[in-house]
Amino acid sequence: MPRFARPAALALAVATLTLSGCGAQVTSSQGKEGGSRAADGHYPVTVENCGEKKTYDAAPRRVVTNDVGITEIMFALGLEDHMAGYVMPDDKGDLTSVPWKDGYGRTTWLSKERINKELVLDARADLVFAGWNYGFSEGEGFTPEALRRVGVDSYLLSESCRNGQGKARGVMAPLDALYTDLRNLGRVFDVEGRAETLIASFRKEVAAAQAKAPKGADRPRVFLYDDGQDKPLTSGAYAGPHDIITKAGGDHIMKDLKDSWTTVGWETVVARDPEVIVINNYGDTTAEQKRTFLRSYKPLANVSAVRNDRIVVLDYVDLVESPRNPAAISSLAAELRNVGS
Incomplete structure (x- = not known):
């Protein structure tokens, strides 16, 4: 003991x-x-x-x-x-x-x-x-x-x-x-x-996903949306979505935040113009309600992910530290390969 x-x-x-x-x-x-x-x-x-x-x-x-x-x-x-x-x-x-x-x-x-x-x-x-x-x-x-x-x-x-x-x-x-x-x-x-x-x-599964993931200039910019309307809760460099996004072939737009889960301003999201938004699915607000908000929130109207309707949903347990992280990388990598195709 x-x-x-x-x-x-x-x-x-x-x-x-x-x-x-x-x-x-x-x-x-x-x-x-x-x-x-x-x-x-x-x-x-x-x-x-x-x-x-x-x-x-x-x-x-x-x-x-x-x-x-x-x-x-x-x-x-x-x-x-x-x-x-x-x-x-x-x-x-x-x-x-x-x-x-x-x-x-x-x-x-x-x-x-x-x-x-x-x-x-x-x-x-x-x-x-x-x-x-x-x-x-x-x-x-x-x-x-x-x-x-x-x-x-x-x-x-x-x-x-x-x-x-x-x-x-x-x-x-x-x-x-x-x-x-x-x-x-x-x-x-x-x-x-x-x-x-x-x-x-897990390393083998991640490597296999990375081998097929977008690379270089083909890496789409990705934003993780957890919840919140006045200010979005998102993930920085030390939360699960950072590795999930980057190893799936995305460019995590909040990679400079030296924190795990934290809030940012919508103006920062708009300025970084994500091409894909990943919704964290959990809580009293459903993934569909979150999607509806993102589509209807006027400041996001010209953001590429909203304009082109590239919004992906992953479950909470996929995104926090868990043994489901490698499978989430594989799943997101498949989604990101379709961006721009």
Whole structure:
């Protein structure tokens, strides 16, 4: 388990869980990759997460995840048996057609509301996998430090790492963030082989998409539209859409924003004249409603993407850090090949 002190009551609950879960149940996901964790010398392991080094003496057993991309990272690694459950609203698209759809049936949907400390304690969690603005927020009083005070560890989504410029997020390229989390969690849960196999398959899929993607002067200018009418919420260089757009053969018009998800002015969008707009599909405002707004908003009337009706829709989970990112690159690359044809 992570090396930190627990309050007595929670420590007793964890100790009871440890005793009742000993034997094969403790290492239920292991055995697919080798012998006993106690015998093979894997632990302790130390990983670096958002600049902090964390040491684990054993794999966490009751992980609570927040949001769909984070949850599917766990599923892609085959770690359902190490989860107490997941938290996310029911606006995150189809959950039945992904390769790891069985994970949803094997774990508990703890809440469709915001994650909070009480929910985590009720789930007897030993680790929360979330991120800044992916559950963690000082304004909500739900932070890694607040959890640490009640004896629960945290792992931060690497896309959400803060870079020291206020609350700006992003310390590495978006796909590197995905691969970093897969490797780190592979070590923490002793499934490194599984993690490396995933990374290799994702790299192969991305390379295949890039080989067919537009290049040079043929790269269309692309804008990611998340939501908002007065000011659009979009993605900068450190959010998933940056790598999805650029590796699919697009020129991301907000690549100079050294942040992940942030707002800009419509005047900037108009000045950069995107030839394609990608809509982030989630939330109370449907993709069709967003499309209707973009088409009817007068300042955008002469923007190339609106004038030529080149508006593409991708789901939220395609665009935030998740194991669906490589497939999103392939899908968008096919769309961008048609621009100008």
